[in-house]
Amino acid sequence: MKTHLMLRILLAFHLTGLTIMAGTTIIDFFTFKTFCRLIDHSDNKALNLLPLMSGYGSFVRAGAAILILTGAGMFLMMKGIWWDQLWFRIKIALVLLLVLNGMLVGNKQGTRLRSMTCEGLPDFIQRSVHIRANLDRFYITQLLLFFLIILVSAIKFEK
Known part of the structure; x- marks a missing residue:
């Protein structure tokens, strides 16, 4: 029973890390689009968005740290049985693409x-x-990868 409860707690924190990362990416994307719109109209207010945009990376890294730690914890608690499942290997590949991108x-x-x-x-x-x-493509790719990671994790299809 304790293992089941601990697994659920780790999952809750894992989803929190995912929410932080994906949510920050969405906010960063909209801030970037606002920056572009303002700069296109020669509005100097756009420059005020740069420090804000620079700070988003720390939130993404914090969410990633939570994801990695809780994911590793769940993986160890499950004794690595997920590795034999195709959905999990696809999820890990998508996560690597997300990080590399x-x-x-x-x-x-x-x-x-x-x-x-x-x-x-x-x-x-x-x-x-x-x-x-390039940044437009980057944000769209990141958001698509987040969606695919969530989809693969929710469906958990078999071979």
């Missing part, structure tokens, strides 16, 4: 956008088009 695309493009903005280039809008398009 965040590190290799999101971080890199976000840093480039912030540095270009701080340089205050007069042709910022034209020079940032490619980066902004």
Whole structure:
């Protein structure tokens, strides 16, 4: 009985970590779109969004830490039996894609956008088009990966 209760508690925290990560990504996406809309209209208020956008990463990392710790805890409590199930291996692959996309695309493009903005280039809008398009794709990909991770976890299909 204690194992079942502990598993449920870990699952609740696991879902909390997922909610933090996915929710922060959604908020970051909308903040980014607001930034783009304001910058396109030469509104200097857009610059006030940069520190806010920079801070979202700490929430995503905190959610990821909660996810990893609780996921490892549940995996160990279940003695690794999930590894033999196809849904779990697909979920882990999707999680790896989520992390890689965040590190290799999101971080890199976000840093480039912030540095270009701080340089205050007069042709910022034209020079940032490619980066902004990459970030659009990044956010859509991240949100799609979150959805697929949730879907695969909820369905838990067999081979």
